[in-house]
Amino acid sequence: MKKLLAAGAAFCALVFAQGAFAANTATIAVSHSPMVLAGSSSTTIHVAIPQSTDPMAAINIFVPSGYTMNTTQAAGTKIGAVDATAFSRDAGLTLPLSGDVTADNPANHTSDSTQCAGVATSQAVWIMNLSVAGQTIALPLYVNPTVGAQTALGKFRLSICLPPPDVPVGTPGRSAQGAQVLDARFTVNGIFTTPVAPGNQVWESLFTPYTPNTGKVNPAGTFEARAIVGLPSLVTIAKSYNTKSNTWKVSGRVREGNGVVGGATVHIVRGNSATRLTKSSTATSSDVGTYVSSGKLVPRAATYFRASVTVTERANAAGCASPLPATVAPAGCVSATMAGWSAQSAVVKLVPPKAKPKKKHK
Amino acid sequence: MKFLVVAALALTFASSALATPGLTKTQIVLGATGPMTGSESAYEPVLTGAKAYFDYVNAHGGVYGRKIVYKIEDDQYDPSQTAQKTEKLVESDGVFAIFNSIGTEHALAVREYLNQKKVPQLFVGSGATNLAFPAKFPWTIPLLPSNTGEGAIYGRQIAAKTPKAKIGVLYENDVYGQELLAGLKKGLGKRAGQIVSTQSYALLATDVTQQVATLKASGADTFVVFALPKQAIQALVAAYKLGWKPTKYMTSVSIDPAVVQIVNLNTSNQGLIGAQSMAFLHDPTNPTQKNSTGVKLYLSIMKKYLPGEDPKAVAHIYGMMAAYAMVDTLKRAGKNPTRAGVLKAAASLNESNPFLLPGLKLITSGKDYFPQNHAYLVKFQNGFWNVLGKPLTVG
Numbered sequence: 001m002k003k004l005l006a007a008g009a010a011f012c013a014l015v016f017a018q019g020a021f022a023a024n025t026a027t028i029a030v031s032h033s034p035m036v037l038a039g040s041s042s043t044t045i046h047v048a049i050p051q052s053t054d055p056m057a058a059i060n061i062f063v064p065s066g067y068t069m070n071t072t073q074a075a076g077t078k079i080g081a082v083d084a085t086a087f088s089r090d091a092g093l094t095l096p097l098s099g100d101v102t103a104d105n106p107a108n109h110t111s112d113s114t115q116c117a118g119v120a121t122s123q124a125v126w127i128m129n130l131s132v133a134g135q136t137i138a139l140p141l142y143v144n145p146t147v148g149a150q151t152a153l154g155k156f157r158l159s160i161c162l163p164p165p166d167v168p169v170g171t172p173g174r175s176a177q178g179a180q181v182l183d184a185r186f187t188v189n190g191i192f193t194t195p196v197a198p199g200n201q202v203w204e205s206l207f208t209p210y211t212p213n214t215g216k217v218n219p220a221g222t223f224e225a226r227a228i229v230g231l232p233s234l235v236t237i238a239k240s241y242n243t244k245s246n247t248w249k250v251s252g253r254v255r256e257g258n259g260v261v262g263g264a265t266v267h268i269v270r271g272n273s274a275t276r277l278t279k280s281s282t283a284t285s286s287d288v289g290t291y292v293s294s295g296k297l298v299p300r301a302a303t304y305f306r307a308s309v310t311v312t313e314r315a316n317a318a319g320c321a322s323p324l325p326a327t328v329a330p331a332g333c334v335s336a337t338m339a340g341w342s343a344q345s346a347v348v349k350l351v352p353p354k355a356k357p358k359k360k361h362k
Numbered sequence: 363m364k365f366l367v368v369a370a371l372a373l374t375f376a377s378s379a380l381a382t383p384g385l386t387k388t389q390i391v392l393g394a395t396g397p398m399t400g401s402e403s404a405y406e407p408v409l410t411g412a413k414a415y416f417d418y419v420n421a422h423g424g425v426y427g428r429k430i431v432y433k434i435e436d437d438q439y440d441p442s443q444t445a446q447k448t449e450k451l452v453e454s455d456g457v458f459a460i461f462n463s464i465g466t467e468h469a470l471a472v473r474e475y476l477n478q479k480k481v482p483q484l485f486v487g488s489g490a491t492n493l494a495f496p497a498k499f500p501w502t503i504p505l506l507p508s509n510t511g512e513g514a515i516y517g518r519q520i521a522a523k524t525p526k527a528k529i530g531v532l533y534e535n536d537v538y539g540q541e542l543l544a545g546l547k548k549g550l551g552k553r554a555g556q557i558v559s560t561q562s563y564a565l566l567a568t569d570v571t572q573q574v575a576t577l578k579a580s581g582a583d584t585f586v587v588f589a590l591p592k593q594a595i596q597a598l599v600a601a602y603k604l605g606w607k608p609t610k611y612m613t614s615v616s617i618d619p620a621v622v623q624i625v626n627l628n629t630s631n632q633g634l635i636g637a638q639s640m641a642f643l644h645d646p647t648n649p650t651q652k653n654s655t656g657v658k659l660y661l662s663i664m665k666k667y668l669p670g671e672d673p674k675a676v677a678h679i680y681g682m683m684a685a686y687a688m689v690d691t692l693k694r695a696g697k698n699p700t701r702a703g704v705l706k707a708a709a710s711l712n713e714s715n716p717f718l719l720p721g722l723k724l725i726t727s728g729k730d731y732f733p734q735n736h737a738y739l740v741k742f743q744n745g746f747w748n749v750l751g752k753p754l755t756v757g
Contacts, residue, residue, distance in 0.1 A: 092596070093624060
């Protein structure tokens, strides 16, 4: 009994300790469309921050060194779109925000760029035009090449600074509506070119919170989150036919960088022409990424097959190995997230051979 | 000599036409007030949508060659500011007419002044009964369906479909909310006694949670929300958080897709399921309406003239519907319109408007200034407000 009480007390202590030291956290995921090497027409960066985490003052995202960037867009050019949610403390509601991402002239942002990115004239400034119910908040994102020690984190740095939402209403610099960003997914087109070498690309990011209810930045609370992008990510397809049983079989593998994806649902569509694939079936990839699907076919009728897969963002338990030093991220590495992505295989054509006629017995 | 007299008379008439405030050979200046900023700025698209339609008309030659200039003043939804800004539009800017101003109290605040000045106060964004009062205020014509008529539609529906309903009502404590409530009672008829609780809120209230809790505690199983978008969202979210699942009726000014999106986000998509309302406009987000002429025209105008604004906000399409009616009115007033001529045209509408749902028209007469006499009942199902049955009489 005494032991039970002691165990209970220890459990309670643990629970209270967890409550008292509830750690800040966030996730970041990066994906491309398509997930190919030396290409990509669009790149999506997805940041999610729980409402219970202290409001963020700054987010710095580092682009891995294998990437190249095109930042030559003229001011006013639409380069993408953003969808976000934010909790409005004034309304007590979570609000959807969405809008275009446009390039702006860095010369118009010397003061705010200095304050946020530490560079008077950023290489590029992108404006995220977040609107809800007719109101728009223009949030700048500063793009700069890394210098000094930061080059170890990546080739370019994307910096966003957010106003405090939890200071009293009327405080200068408070965010509109007391809005605290919870989730933001922004996509830019024609900006990033993916690396040429296959493998996992790690996008480092640093999140620096405010000390709650003060509007003061808390550098000691800075934590690291990682986005891992496996390149290339694809689904392969191969076909075969069993003439004895008139059975088709397609198989392949779901690959991600140098690894594989298990447990993914693969959709196989088929039809009588390469452009009309109307019938479908599904298979689940194994632990080694392979999938198989089969069925009956009428002999001699050409059939086309294509596989597609959508892989969701996933936490990578081992992804925070070798965290950044405490001098850079005092609050440690809190998450590593594998990219969510979609891919289609090539279309394969199967023409079942004519079955051999059975020999007649004399 | 005869020629000279005729020429002099012609000149007199011409100069008198050209002397009409806000009218030149090349332009017609219209003015409006509304909440461009502030807590009720969700209505801002009513004004920008109208302006976008005027831009479209201007790009296609204007009205008899005149471009429409639309001067919008921000009143922050404060009737005292409406009065100041309207006076500025009339006295300083010299507008031809006030068109598409937003709000009941706001329109009432300037109605007497505009009628004394004989400045048309056209297509006011309000359904207040006493704004359609041609005998006393002939220069004022509203555009929204009458509040009383809308309330009566819900009352009749409740009486017919759920005759044992116990009804709780949240309403705005002003002319708008009170008229909707009066209409509800009228539509319920002998079942009006089944209203078990009514709770009101002030025009710019920031929280209605307590009122919703009181309505739930009353035992009501039917929740009628006569509230503007901000308070309507709060009410639905509060009901969800309180675990209250009544049958819901929503006033038509609060069924914008932006409202739907916020309610869904805060109620795990549960807050609006099965709710009913009244609709007269196309919904550009509803896939069943995407091929209509009005939605296609709306989206093309949004793309060209308001590329940075959200086309999902139905308030834009409302603004375009109003602007279409205004352009139609100006055309019918002739090549050299006067204020009186425009008023006469506005009071004799019989217009098919592409932004309205099929089968609906804008019709006015010297005796009936409410242009919208029919509307559809809609029900929120599968993520959209879907039209139910045939048009119903508003009233």
